[in-house]
Amino acid sequence: MLLNKEQIMEIMKNEKYPLTLKYDPEWIIENQMGSHCLWLQESLVQVMDIKPNMRILDLGCGKAISSIFLAKEFGVHVWANDLWISASENWERIRKAGVENLVYPIHAESHKLPYADNFFDAIVSINSIQFYGTDQLYLKNHLVKYVKSGGQIGIIVPGLYNEFDGNIPEYIKPYWENDFYTWHSPQWWSNHWGRTELVDIEIADTLPDNEGYEIFRKSEMMVNSEHKLVLADEGRNISFVRIIARKK
Numbered sequence: 001m002l003l004n005k006e007q008i009m010e011i012m013k014n015e016k017y018p019l020t021l022k023y024d025p026e027w028i029i030e031n032q033m034g035s036h037c038l039w040l041q042e043s044l045v046q047v048m049d050i051k052p053n054m055r056i057l058d059l060g061c062g063k064a065i066s067s068i069f070l071a072k073e074f075g076v077h078v079w080a081n082d083l084w085i086s087a088s089e090n091w092e093r094i095r096k097a098g099v100e101n102l103v104y105p106i107h108a109e110s111h112k113l114p115y116a117d118n119f120f121d122a123i124v125s126i127n128s129i130q131f132y133g134t135d136q137l138y139l140k141n142h143l144v145k146y147v148k149s150g151g152q153i154g155i156i157v158p159g160l161y162n163e164f165d166g167n168i169p170e171y172i173k174p175y176w177e178n179d180f181y182t183w184h185s186p187q188w189w190s191n192h193w194g195r196t197e198l199v200d201i202e203i204a205d206t207l208p209d210n211e212g213y214e215i216f217r218k219s220e221m222m223v224n225s226e227h228k229l230v231l232a233d234e235g236r237n238i239s240f241v242r243i244i245a246r247k248k
């Protein structure tokens, strides 16, 4: 169902994300890349230890509004790292948001990050790591070294309540694409990272109360679009998965 502007603005008033309520809905819609990234960021940091003055990597930050949000809400320093969006474009947005002393735009590919080992107090990644982080060696060779011992890595990604055992269900098959094979369950992520023994898994869950489905559905409605796969699934399998790991 396609909505008018008033209806879209009404959907944005989501009391589950009180910090996000402070932000201009049009600015969020204009800058989200996929699902509503401030809802995703807020649902992630609700279960992380974020304190003022921390150094945080926002990996795959897109248009950097999740980085701007972190700086404004928590007074942290954020390295807003992305590949598809240039550092210059993000710098303009960061400056306009008035957080140029806290958010630093970086254009870098996730296997060639330009950071010092043990530099960050925490790493977050919103709706991004499914594009490059599911291979066996990514955590070890390309991610965990950049966070200090005792620091958290928090990711939120499209995923599944449970892995499909063999076959994709018939009701979603027409909409399934190969890219979605990187969507996994909390249990899968927990094993994937936990068995490396480089981190302790603190949280591996899906957003509660079918909230993952609602975020997908509403995010699409806000841009007058429909995610056919998610709608056909009706919240039976697909959600947003949160993993919080702490480096040993």
Ligand SMILES: C[S@@+](CC[C@H](N)C(=O)[O-])C[C@H]1O[C@@H](n2cnc3c(N)ncnc32)[C@H](O)[C@@H]1O
Pocket (backbone or CB within 6 Å): 031, 032, 033, 034, 035, 036, 037, 059, 060, 061, 062, 063, 066, 081, 082, 083, 084, 085, 108, 109, 110, 111, 126, 127, 128, 129, 131, 132
């Ligand atoms: C779906 S967008 C999400 C962006 C933003 N986090 C948001 O939620 O609006 C995925 C992001 O992952 C980034 N990305 C994909 N592959 C990447 C790679 N190999 N290295 C660094 N970033 C990558 C893209 O640049 C893109 O901005």
